[in-house]
Amino acid sequence: MSLIVELDADGPVVRGGAPERPPPKPAVPANDGHGDVRKKTVPVIKPPAGPSASEWEGGKYVSLQEWLDGEGDEGAILLQPADDVRALDGRIGNAALISVDFHRIGDGRGYTHAFLLRNRLNYRGRLRALGAVTADQVFAMARVGFDSFALRADQDANAALAALGTFSVPYQSAPVAGAAAARAAANSAARVRLLERALGAIAARHERAALASSLSAEDLVITDVIARLGLPIDVFTLDTGRLHEETLALIPQIEQRYGLDIAVFRPNESAVAAYVAAHGRDGFYDGVAQRKRCCAVRKVEPLARALAGRDAWISGQRREQAVTRGALAEAEHDAERNMRKYNPLADWAWADVLAYAERFDIPMNALYARGYVSIGCEPCTKAIRPGEDPRAGRWWWENQDSKECGLHTTSLTSR
Amino acid sequence: MYRYDAVDRLIVEERVAQYRDQTRRYLAGLIDEDAFRPLRLQNGLYIQRYAPMLRIAIPYGVLSSTQLRKLAGIARRYDRGYGHFTTRQNIQYNWVKVEEVPDILAELATVSMHSIQTSGSCVRNVTTDAFAGLAQDEIVDPRPYCELMRQWSTLHPEFAHLPRKFKVAFNGAKEDRAATSVHDLAFDLYKDEAGDVRLVVKVGGGQGRTPRLASIIKRDLHWSELLTYSEAVLRTYNKLGRRDHIFKSRIKIQVEALGAAEFGRLVDEEWEHLRNGPNTLTEDALDRVAKHFVDPPLEAWSEPPARTLPLDANFRAWKKRNVVAHRHPDYAAVTISLKREGVAPGNATSEEMEFIADLADRYSFSEIRVSYHQNLLLPHVPRARLHELHAELETRNLARANIDLASDIICCPGGDFCSLANAKSIPLSAAIAAKLAPIEEKIGAIQINVSGCINACAHHHVGHIGVLGIDKGGEDWYQVLLGGRADGAGRLGVLTGKAVRQDEVPSIIDRLARHYLAIREDGESFIATVERAGVEAFKAALDARAEIAA
Numbered sequence: 026m027s028l029i030v031e032l033d034a035d036g037p038v039v040r041g042g043a044p045e046r047p048p049p050k051p052a053v054p055a056n057d058g059h060g061d062v063r064k065k066t067v068p069v070i071k072p073p074a075g076p077s078a079s080e081w082e083g084g085k086y087v088s089l090q091e092w093l094d095g096e097g098d099e100g101a102i103l104l105q106p107a108d109d110v111r112a113l114d115g116r117i118g119n120a121a122l123i124s125v126d127f128h129r130i131g132d133g134r135g136y137t138h139a140f141l142l143r144n145r146l147n148y149r150g151r152l153r154a155l156g157a158v159t160a161d162q163v164f165a166m167a168r169v170g171f172d173s174f175a176l177r178a179d180q181d182a183n184a185a186l187a188a189l190g191t192f193s194v195p196y197q198s199a200p201v202a203g204a205a206a207a208r209a210a211a212n213s214a215a216r217v218r219l220l221e222r223a224l225g226a227i228a229a230r231h232e233r234a235a236l237a238s239s240l241s242a243e244d245l246v247i248t249d250v251i252a253r254l255g256l257p258i259d260v261f262t263l264d265t266g267r268l269h270e271e272t273l274a275l276i277p278q279i280e281q282r283y284g285l286d287i288a289v290f291r292p293n294e295s296a297v298a299a300y301v302a303a304h305g306r307d308g309f310y311d312g313v314a315q316r317k318r319c320c321a322v323r324k325v326e327p328l329a330r331a332l333a334g335r336d337a338w339i340s341g342q343r344r345e346q347a348v349t350r351g352a353l354a355e356a357e358h359d360a361e362r363n364m365r366k367y368n369p370l371a372d373w374a375w376a377d378v379l380a381y382a383e384r385f386d387i388p389m390n391a392l393y394a395r396g397y398v399s400i401g402c403e404p405c406t407k408a409i410r411p412g413e414d415p416r417a418g419r420w421w422w423e424n425q426d427s428k429e430c431g432l433h434t435t436s437l438t439s440r
Numbered sequence: 441m442y443r444y445d446a447v448d449r450l451i452v453e454e455r456v457a458q459y460r461d462q463t464r465r466y467l468a469g470l471i472d473e474d475a476f477r478p479l480r481l482q483n484g485l486y487i488q489r490y491a492p493m494l495r496i497a498i499p500y501g502v503l504s505s506t507q508l509r510k511l512a513g514i515a516r517r518y519d520r521g522y523g524h525f526t527t528r529q530n531i532q533y534n535w536v537k538v539e540e541v542p543d544i545l546a547e548l549a550t551v552s553m554h555s556i557q558t559s560g561s562c563v564r565n566v567t568t569d570a571f572a573g574l575a576q577d578e579i580v581d582p583r584p585y586c587e588l589m590r591q592w593s594t595l596h597p598e599f600a601h602l603p604r605k606f607k608v609a610f611n612g613a614k615e616d617r618a619a620t621s622v623h624d625l626a627f628d629l630y631k632d633e634a635g636d637v638r639l640v641v642k643v644g645g646g647q648g649r650t651p652r653l654a655s656i657i658k659r660d661l662h663w664s665e666l667l668t669y670s671e672a673v674l675r676t677y678n679k680l681g682r683r684d685h686i687f688k689s690r691i692k693i694q695v696e697a698l699g700a701a702e703f704g705r706l707v708d709e710e711w712e713h714l715r716n717g718p719n720t721l722t723e724d725a726l727d728r729v730a731k732h733f734v735d736p737p738l739e740a741w742s743e744p745p746a747r748t749l750p751l752d753a754n755f756r757a758w759k760k761r762n763v764v765a766h767r768h769p770d771y772a773a774v775t776i777s778l779k780r781e782g783v784a785p786g787n788a789t790s791e792e793m794e795f796i797a798d799l800a801d802r803y804s805f806s807e808i809r810v811s812y813h814q815n816l817l818l819p820h821v822p823r824a825r826l827h828e829l830h831a832e833l834e835t836r837n838l839a840r841a842n843i844d845l846a847s848d849i850i851c852c853p854g855g856d857f858c859s860l861a862n863a864k865s866i867p868l869s870a871a872i873a874a875k876l877a878p879i880e881e882k883i884g885a886i887q888i889n890v891s892g893c894i895n896a897c898a899h900h901h902v903g904h905i906g907v908l909g910i911d912k913g914g915e916d917w918y919q920v921l922l923g924g925r926a927d928g929a930g931r932l933g934v935l936t937g938k939a940v941r942q943d944e945v946p947s948i949i950d951r952l953a954r955h956y957l958a959i960r961e962d963g964e965s966f967i968a969t970v971e972r973a974g975v976e977a978f979k980a981a982l983d984a985r986a987e988i989a990a
Contacts, residue, residue: 049469052476054538058490059859070684106683130478131561133601137678140598145713159475161462168597181470191458192595194447198718201591202667205724208447215446222453372446 029153030163030185032172037189039182046179073128076103077156078175081122089113092120103155106134110141117148125171127156136169143170160184164191193218213380216373221250223355223369227337228256231365234337235259237328237432238287240275241400242378242389243341243370249387252283258339261288261331265323266297267402271391278388290327297322307404313423316405320430323402328432329362337365342433343373346399347416349429375415401430441502441807442587442732444552451595452549455556459483460542467539482562482600484555485541489859494536495558496548497565498810500572500586500610501529505797505806510551512793518544523793525778525786527619527850527899528607529567529810530558534857556594561602563593563674568610569617570811573733574766574773574819580629580637582612584730585666588721592667599674603681603689606674607646619812621645621653621930622902624691625673627666637663643673643703644695645930647896652692653930655700657707663726667719672711676703736805741770741824755830758841763826766819772826774804774818775811776833777840777848781873784866785851786814795836803829812926814850815843844885846953847873850899854892854909855916861892863909863916868942872907875946876953883953886966887926902926904967905949906933918945922952923975925967934975936982948982955981 029040079086086103087095089112098118104110104125117123123142125135135154142148153173154166163174163185176185193214194200200211224247227234236251238244238260251258262276276287300308300322309316332338344353359366370378375398382389392400396408399416409418444452459479466476484495496511503511511531515523518540519533526532536544548554558565566589568582569575589608593599599606609618612629620626620642628640639661645654661669680698682688695703764773776796779785788796796816800808803825804818811817821829833839842848849872852858854865869890876883889903893910900906906921917939924933940948953966955978960969970978 051469052466052471052473054467054492055487056491056537058492059487060489061859070686072684130475131601132683133561133599133678134683136598136601137675140675159471161471161475161479165595165597165600179472184465184470187461188458192451192454194450196447196451196594197592197596200447201588202719202721202725204722205728208445208725208728212446215450219446219450219453222450222457 027155027178028176028180028182030174030176030182030189031151032167032189037186039186076105077126077128078103078124081124081153083121086124092116104135104138106132106138108138110138111145113142113148114146117146117150120150122151122153122173123148124153124155124173124175127154127158127162129157130159130162132157136165139166139170160188164188168195213377216377217250217381217384220246220369221254223367224250224256224258224339225254227339227367227369228258231337233259233335234339234367235261235331235335236339236341237331238262239341239400240272240279240390241341242382242387242393243343243373245275245279245387245389246378246381247339247341247369248279248283248285249381249385252285253385259288260285261290263324263327263331264289264291265327265402266292267323267404269390269392269400269403269406272400275388275390282388288331290331292323292327296326309405309420310422316420316423317431325431332362332364335364337367338362339367339369340433341370342368343370343375343378345374345415347414350433441504442499442583442729448552448591449549452552452554452556455483455554455595456542456545456549459545463539463542478560478601480538480541481560482557483541483545484558485536485538486559487859488534488857489855489861490857491535492538492541493857494533494541494544494555495526495530496532496553496555497558498529498531498553499590500566500568500583501570501810502572502583503808503810504551505800505808507551507553508793508797508800508808510547510553512790512797514544514547515793516790521791522787522789524784524853525788525810525814525816527812527814527897528565529570529812530565531810532853534853557600559605560600561604561606562600563596563602563606563608566590566593566608566610567618567623567812569613570809570817571617571764571773571819572612573735574768574771575613575617576765576767577614578612578767579614579631580612581730581733582610582627582629583733584726585612585627585629585639585663586610587729587732588666588725589670592670592719596674599678602674602678603683604686604691606677606691608670616927616930617812619899619902619926619930621928622647622651622899622926623654625670626654627661629663632660639663639666641669641673643707644692644700646690646692647899647901648690649687649894650690650692650696651896651901651932652696653932655695655703657700657704664721665715666721668714668717669707669711671714671719672707675710676706680706735768736807736820738768738771738820739822741822752827752830754834754839754841755827758830758833758839759826761841761845762839762843768820770823771820772823773809774821774826774829775843776816776818776838777842778815779842779848779873780837780840782870784853784856785849785869788816792836792838796838799829799832812850813843813848815848842880844887846876846880846883846886846888846949848887849873850887850889850903852891852893852897854890858892858897860895861909862894862911863892863918863942865890865892865898865907865909868907868909868918868945871942871946872949875950879950879953879957882957883966886953888949889924899926900924901932902930903933904970905952907945907949910939912939916942918942920945920948920952922978923967923970936975936979951982952978 081101089108092102101122154171155175199207309319353371355371407418465471486493519535524532566586573581606624609620609623609626611618611620622645626642641658642654677691762775803821809817849869851869855861887904889898889900890907891898891900900908902924908919919939920936921933925931
């Protein structure tokens with residue numbers, strides 16, 4: 026039995042064994058060109074000598090004509106590229122298997138056979154591709170309805186299994202032609218895959234990357250992906266000493282749920298004492314300068330410590346959050362800290378965050394249920410009314426355009 | 441301009457990842473040459489005569505300045521600092537390395553571009569009128585339909601191994617500027633009495649060895665049925681198209697063999713099963729895409745009266761030849777000629793692309809178009825700023841006033857690059873342009889096309905004058921065709937005589953042009969004169985001249 030990958034109800038399985046293959050010889054890419062190939066053109070394609078297989082697990086294959094001529098209700102049919110599949114309409118009977126012979130990679134008739142069998146003849150049984158079947162074809166074959174792939178002798182089952190996951194979203198039917206909701210659903214799924222890919226790429230590119238988590242829903246989305254994919258990205262948070270207890274309660278909750286350690290960085294005690302002595306504990310209400318000084322002591326300096334020795338950091342900022350974030354790039358150079366900074370949720374909408382939270386059932390700060398949208402320190406955050414700017418509840422006594430704490434500085438953007 | 445959403449982005453990113461892995465396995469010896477060929481081809485990678493060539497899609501010819509800058513950067517970093525724009529609204533790099541292509545594709549993905557299905561036996565890049573959305577004679581803006589077709593046909597699982605390549609074009613204007621009559625599948629968009637958009641469907645057009653004009657198989661397809669009907673056409677072709685002979689495998693052969701009516705009947709039979717199915721376009725789907733193709737914020741400008749401008753002959757000639765009216769009276773579409781002396785037609789350097797991208801930012805809402813004629817367009821330029829723009833273009837040898845003239849030649853890369861070419865096309869184009877230069881203005885509009893081989897990449901069959909390179913005993917010889925046209929219903933050119941050597945071609949074309957000048961009626965264009973007098977009359981004139989010379 027040759028090497029067969031099959032899609033069962035529980036997922037793909039490998040059946041049969043692969044023959045011993047000689048070790049691969051590296052290719053020599055034709056970077057010097059093919060020269061003048063006119064004389065090499067062979068326009069006539071020889072027809073195949075015969076079917077690629079004569080037997081299946083249960084015995085001999087029958088051809089389409091033999092099936093139609095016979096009683097035609099048991100055994101397995103082997104279809105050839107030139108066969109007219111529609112002849113089987115109402116005649117499939119109890120066929121245990123229908124196989125489609127691919128004589129060469131470039132002959133795509135077998136894909137149409139599969140489409141017609143599945144969609145026109147409503148065939149629900151096992152549908153196998155055999156012959157010139159390589160790992161790089163199985164994704165498209167599965168999409169037209171094949172659920173069994175008898176791989177060409179030189180093929181690797183693992184490559185075929187991996188190829189089954191090549192594309193996450195189909196580019197036909199409902200997501201392209203259908204209602205707005207269908208595209209929105211496809212976009213929502215696509216955004217999650219893009220996030221997974223982006224974080225995977227960050228983990229591959231940097232050795233000491235970390236997520237600066239404010240324990241916001243956005244950061245918990247990123248944390249969830251890091252944990253779900255087991256990515257080597259650290260997570261830390263800044264406990265400013267003025268956070269809501271609801272926010273702080275998330276730390277053990279997340280650690281327990283994901284089995285990961287969140288490093289907690291706190292402000293320098295003497296710096297806090299100096300601030301309180303100079304401005305009072307709540308001196309930030311007196312002006313932007315006083316407020317920014319407080320942010321500097323309680324957030325910016327601890328962040329600097331948290332990022333020391335790192336080569337990249339990740340934030341959960343979104344463009345839609347505030348006017349100050351409208352041009353946010355997904356990847357940028359943090360000039361102040363001289364490292365890469367990633368904002369993988371830059372183009373996410375709040376609805377995307379909520380959809381993710383629901384789909385993956387992630388822990389959420391209890392304050393969201395009480396009308397909070399962007400959550401910072403307790404004295405500096407309040408709930409907002411529907412329709413207000415998402416960050417309207419932060420430092421609500423200040424102007425819109427000053428509403429950053431100093432963690433996210435304007436920096437040179439590059440990809 | 442269309443902006444990728446997460447679905448578009450993800451598909452292109454996953455495609456890059458797929459091809460990166462395939463390239464890795466190929467280089468490691470895990471994929472053999474035969475299995476790798478369709479994989480690289482469907483990612484736009486050919487192996488040419490001297491190096492691999494990468495073809496990148498510019499869907500329906502629309503580019504942003506950011507995208508053009510990226511193309512310029514790729515040319516500089518991975519190629520030799522230039523790119524070649526093609527008749528099918530692609531750009532080609534002629535000197536890439538096989539192992540660097542995944543990196544190029546990753547860079548393209550960052551600006552919403554790809555090379556998916558720019559070659560191979562699959563549905564190719566969808567093309568249309570470079571003036572879409574702004575042409576005064578436009579009936580329906582084709583771009584939303586093109587984009588929907590792009591999405592649906594991209595990575596379609598069933599139609600990636602067709603008998604042969606499959607080219608789709610749309611036209612939504614009175615004048616066909618997309619050469620739809622020589623496409624495998626083409627659509628003319630119009631509005632019915634109720635104001636609904638409908639399509640005339642044409643199949644079986646093509647050039648190459650067996651040129652054929654497309655046949656109409658449906659006259660009143662509702663826009664919502666664009667994809668279901670296209671699916672029926674493709675499935676019919678995928679099942680019936682010949683696969684035993686590469687020269688007989690295009691859909692045109694099938695349409696010719698069966699007759700257009702019978703082919704149409706088979707399509708209808710298949711279509712009956714698909715109508716109202718999941719690929720039926722909803723209003724939502726059209727709106728989602730169409731909302732990207734709205735006018736930029738055009739403002740009322742007042743053009744200074746001509747007499748207040750300096751008497752600048754170059755500007756006047758350029759304005760006459762390279763500037764086309766825009767739907768908005770205060771704007772114009774400007775063609776930047778890529779047909780310069782000493783430069784291969786359709787080529788632009790990285791510096792030129794970056795310069796044009798900057799001009800687009802400053803003059804044309806950051807938008808550029810790529811035309812069938814291998815030129816670039818700035819689609820929305822305020823008329824009041826034309827003089828200023830011209831002055832800037834002049835500083836970079838980009839202000840040649842030759843659009844639609846004899847030197848605006850459509851030309852393939854030919855034997856200088858292409859491993860299929862029988863003969864060189866670039867130097868011949870230069871020689872033709874030089875020969876006709878003295879009478880170019882007198883001749884006026886004329887389309888000359890020079891292909892280096894039978895594959896007809898330069899569309900020589902539908903040039904007013906077409907030149908085809910052939911191989912005769914290892915030497916470059918050429919046939920000259922007359923009377924073709926790519927617009928309207930299309931017309932195929934007719935051979936004017938026996939093949940000649942390269943040095944004879946310019947004088948043959950010169951004699952054809954001079955015969956036109958001698959017999960034309962008032963205001964009659966070259967092609968109109970050929971059609972009135974007939975190709976035979978021109979052939980006779982050629983023969984008479986030859987006798988005198990003898």
